[in-house]
Amino acid sequence: MATVKASMAGNVWKVLVSEGEEVKAGQDVVILESMKMEIPIAAEEDGVVQKLIAQEGDFVNEDEDLLELQ
Amino acid sequence: MLKKILIANRGEIARRVIRTCKRLNIQTVAIYSEADQQALHVREADEAYCIGKPPVNQSYLKLEEIIKVAKESGAEAIHPGYGLLSENATFAKRCIEEGITFIGPSPKIITSMGSKIEARKTMKEAGVPIIEGVDLPLENEEAAIVGAKSIGYPLMLKASAGGGGIGMQLVHSEEELIKAFAGNKKRAETFFGDGTMYLERYISEPHHIEVQIIADTYGNIIPLWERECSIQRRNQKVVEEATSPFISEATREKMLQAAKDAAKHIQYTNAGTIEFLVDKDQNFYFLEMNTRLQVEHPVTEEITGLDLVEEQIRISSGLELSIKQEDVVKKGHAIEVRIYAEDPKTFFPNPGKITLLQLPEGEGIRHECAVESGSMVTPFYDPMIAKLVVWGNDRDEACKRLKQALLDYKIEGIKTNIPMLIKTISHEQFLKGYTTTKFVEEYYLPELATI
Numbered sequence: 001m002a003t004v005k006a007s008m009a010g011n012v013w014k015v016l017v018s019e020g021e022e023v024k025a026g027q028d029v030v031i032l033e034s035m036k037m038e039i040p041i042a043a044e045e046d047g048v049v050q051k052l053i054a055q056e057g058d059f060v061n062e063d064e065d066l067l068e069l070q
Numbered sequence: 071m072l073k074k075i076l077i078a079n080r081g082e083i084a085r086r087v088i089r090t091c092k093r094l095n096i097q098t099v100a101i102y103s104e105a106d107q108q109a110l111h112v113r114e115a116d117e118a119y120c121i122g123k124p125p126v127n128q129s130y131l132k133l134e135e136i137i138k139v140a141k142e143s144g145a146e147a148i149h150p151g152y153g154l155l156s157e158n159a160t161f162a163k164r165c166i167e168e169g170i171t172f173i174g175p176s177p178k179i180i181t182s183m184g185s186k187i188e189a190r191k192t193m194k195e196a197g198v199p200i201i202e203g204v205d206l207p208l209e210n211e212e213a214a215i216v217g218a219k220s221i222g223y224p225l226m227l228k229a230s231a232g233g234g235g236i237g238m239q240l241v242h243s244e245e246e247l248i249k250a251f252a253g254n255k256k257r258a259e260t261f262f263g264d265g266t267m268y269l270e271r272y273i274s275e276p277h278h279i280e281v282q283i284i285a286d287t288y289g290n291i292i293p294l295w296e297r298e299c300s301i302q303r304r305n306q307k308v309v310e311e312a313t314s315p316f317i318s319e320a321t322r323e324k325m326l327q328a329a330k331d332a333a334k335h336i337q338y339t340n341a342g343t344i345e346f347l348v349d350k351d352q353n354f355y356f357l358e359m360n361t362r363l364q365v366e367h368p369v370t371e372e373i374t375g376l377d378l379v380e381e382q383i384r385i386s387s388g389l390e391l392s393i394k395q396e397d398v399v400k401k402g403h404a405i406e407v408r409i410y411a412e413d414p415k416t417f418f419p420n421p422g423k424i425t426l427l428q429l430p431e432g433e434g435i436r437h438e439c440a441v442e443s444g445s446m447v448t449p450f451y452d453p454m455i456a457k458l459v460v461w462g463n464d465r466d467e468a469c470k471r472l473k474q475a476l477l478d479y480k481i482e483g484i485k486t487n488i489p490m491l492i493k494t495i496s497h498e499q500f501l502k503g504y505t506t507t508k509f510v511e512e513y514y515l516p517e518l519a520t521i
Contacts, residue, residue, distance in 0.1 A: 008418070009421055010449045034419050
């Protein structure tokens with residue numbers, strides 16, 4: 001079980017994957033918006049999206065969990 | 071003269087407007103979000119009202135709420151600053167409907183200049199050169215491909231409602247155009263609520279040079295020289311100077327006249343800026359018009375000795391400009407750098423707490439700063455936290471002063487772009503005055519390893 005974390009504080013602008021979806025390492029899974037800049041967050045390893053934790057529009061702090069990968 | 075003004079903005083520009091108001095004995099009303107409770111503009115205004123939560127759409131963009139605060143506090147006018155609601159025609163219109171003076175041009179002008187396609191058409195009528203392009207709102211890839219054939223590649227795909235480089239892409243071939251079209255259109259829809267696209271011929275080695283205009287309601291229009299703003303990263307300006315080291319006196323005269331003609335043609339009032347792209351042979355083309363005060367207005371103030379916020383307030387108070395064209399003299403050279411809370415290598419924003427801030431002092435140094443020791447830089451707003459403006463008798467002196475000031479600039483706790491600024495303004499190409507919009511990728515990025 002691995003979690004994808006926010007690299008910095010910001011708003012969740014877009015969630016690009018859905019639960020049950022297979023993702024590859026390096027694939028963008030969430031786009032954060034911080035200080036007027038969009039920051040793509042990529043999965044660090046291959047896996048299946050187990051659970052979406054952050055929803056579009058949420059504010060997340062640095063290192064906060066965005067989603068769980070199995 | 072207006073007696074009480076609400077500032078519908080935050081950060082350094084809110085402080086800047088408050089400063090001029092204090093000098094003119096005008097009462098000031100600040101607005102702030104929950105994240106800005108401790109902000110300097112809140113402390114400095116005569117009154118301050120919280121208007122909502124940190125995200126801008128829940129605070130600084132709530133126009134009805136802001137108008138309500140203006141009415142309740144007895145402010146006769148609203149100064150919108152730059153960004154946020156400054157080019158929002160609905161806001162300007164609602165102010166007027168509620169009997170509040172909007173410090174800026176009419177809603178009609180804001181609307182006509184807000185659409186890039188319409189602005190191009192208007193400028194063509196005014197006899198101002200525009201870049202060859204396809205102005206038909208392009209509905210789909212097919213229309214774009216047909217349009218592209220008439221201009222040829224490379225070309226710029228642009229969003230009509232765009233700004234800040236969003237929805238804009240350089241394409242070299244039909245294949246690239248097809249790839250780029252849908253994504254940029256979608257981005258423009260997401261960001262601006264309008265996915266109208268158009269095409270422009272690509273200008274190589276371009277300079278971004280703009281002319282500052284001030285115009286009162288009596289028909290006095292004065293162009294206040296030009297600003298060179300070519301050095302940009304992520305399509306945002308980083309270094310701005312007045313005047314441009316690149317153009318000749320003859321080109322300068324033509325550009326100032328074109329800007330004046332343009333302002334006259336649309337019956338512009340208040341402060342505004344006409345942006346041009348200038349190619350390597352000094353041909354210039356209208357790019358867009360900003361119907362507000364700009365971030366880089368201080369360099370124009372430094373070389374003219376004027377206070378542009380004061381002129382804006384005079385114009386909106388129904389007074390004439392404080393000066394006539396023949397009274398405006400240009401003195402020396404000024405450069406501004408924007409201090410961003412960001413990683414100097416990746417340009418990624420870097421919010422956090424400023425543990426120490428010590429600003430350099432000295433002759434010809436001016437600060438426009440939104441933070442102090444202990445300030446929190448939050449992730450909700452633009453990463454620009456301060457501007458450093460220097461003046462010198464000539465460009466060389468200004469460059470020397472700027473470098474020293476940047477070396478003496480002490481800011482701790484967050485990363486800033488100061489190392490990048492020092493590299494940029496010490497570069498021999500910059501010192502020679504070779505400043506195209508490609509500067510950062512040509513000269514800064516290859517040297518990154520040395521930071």
